[in-house]
Amino acid sequence: MLLIYTQKITPRIVYIFKHVCTNVLGISIKFTTKIEEFIAHEGMKLSYGKQALGNELFVQKVDLLLEQGLSEVEIKVQPWGDNYCFFPVSENSALPFDIFAASFFLLSRYEEYLPHVKDDLGRFPASESVGFQEGFLKTPVVDIWAYKFKEILMERFPEISLTNREFHTRAVIAVEHVFNFQNKGFLRSLAGMHLDIIKLQFNKVLDRIQVLMRVKKDPINIFEDLIAFIKEYKVPLLFMFQLSDFSIYDRNINYNRNPYRSIIKYVGDYAEVGLMPGYFALEDFKTLRKEKLRMENTVHTPLDSVINVKYNLNIPEFYNFLSELEIPQDYSMGYPETAGFRAGTCSPFLFYDINTESTLALKIHPYVFNSNIVEHTDFGQLTSDIGKMLSEVKKVGGSFKAIFKNQDFSEYSNYQAYYALLKQIYEIR
Known part of the structure; x- marks a missing residue:
């Protein structure tokens, strides 16, 4: 002592x-x-x-x-x-x-x-x-x-006995949209097809028709592929699903649709699942509580983790909401536009609210890398930076966390590059 x-x-x-x-x-x-x-x-x-x-x-x-x-x-x-x-x-x-x-x-x-x-x-x-x-x-x-x-x-104090921490990594899959075309309804599908034609994206027009005719799988429904990745390489992935009401900010399909709930349950059989709150839930306690209950009613277990990787983190109000709702883990601490250590650490830590001068019963898991930056960064430089940061985290036995989207691993993305980053983070040869 x-x-x-x-x-x-x-x-x-x-x-x-x-x-x-x-x-x-x-x-x-x-x-x-x-x-x-x-x-x-x-x-x-x-x-x-x-x-x-x-x-x-x-x-x-x-x-x-x-x-x-x-x-x-x-x-x-x-x-x-x-x-x-x-x-x-x-x-x-x-x-x-x-x-x-x-x-x-x-x-x-x-x-x-x-x-x-x-x-x-x-x-x-x-x-x-x-x-x-x-x-x-x-x-x-x-x-x-x-x-x-x-x-x-x-x-x-030569007599002191200290144990070294074990370095580990974890990737989080932020799922804002489960489907690109499927289950969107007639009017949304018609409007989406019209927009694709205007943008001359005829490959998406064809994909949309094939998905709606059920002769092709929805392009961003890649969850079976990611589960196969988990099984093959024995690594943990954490999936965060959005269950908010449809709005100008949150445009997923209805959370109560059976295909949506089935995917969440399927993923939950092989990986931990959590909640990605919608825009209004970040500033309204009742809305956040409603979305929390939706997730718990879907997976039939208490909600353990949340993430906000898109909107203002709204410190400390949002973290106080999580604490009041007894949600113990948050994965939002990082920069969506830049790789690095937002809180200067690679260790989970309890959040301290300066407004009330108190420690919340909420563990913050900071992330280092968000896949948002891939399209705007030289890939060689990015992999070099990730390698250096992984090395720094290893030296102190910390935790390297990275955020991806399910769209990153679809045919509409350079999925091979994202899988390469995923393997680099997990040090898969």
């Missing part, structure tokens, strides 16, 4: 020390504000304050973890070995920066609460993040900092 002395124990301090020490490094911790107890302790101990008490292991703090609410934060990024850090402190500290305040700033998404320029969909863009602006977006700095802190602990 590591005893930590601090003059004041705040929710922020408890949250971030538990994440870095316990969640990432596997060290049990205890806090004290009593100097006498700290001095008398004969085991591992660390002080976190403005100055050391004696010759103990000391990490100097900045004020961020003592504050409440938001304030203007000055970020001065500086090199630290082969990496970067910010919130610098004096040479008396075991680390040249406040690792706990810097980690909290990234994990809490503090910068997303502050004024920023939004993109066309009202989202926080990667270009507004300190990670992008300072060149460390593609590095899991929080985990790297934690592992360097681990080295300091092992040097100072």
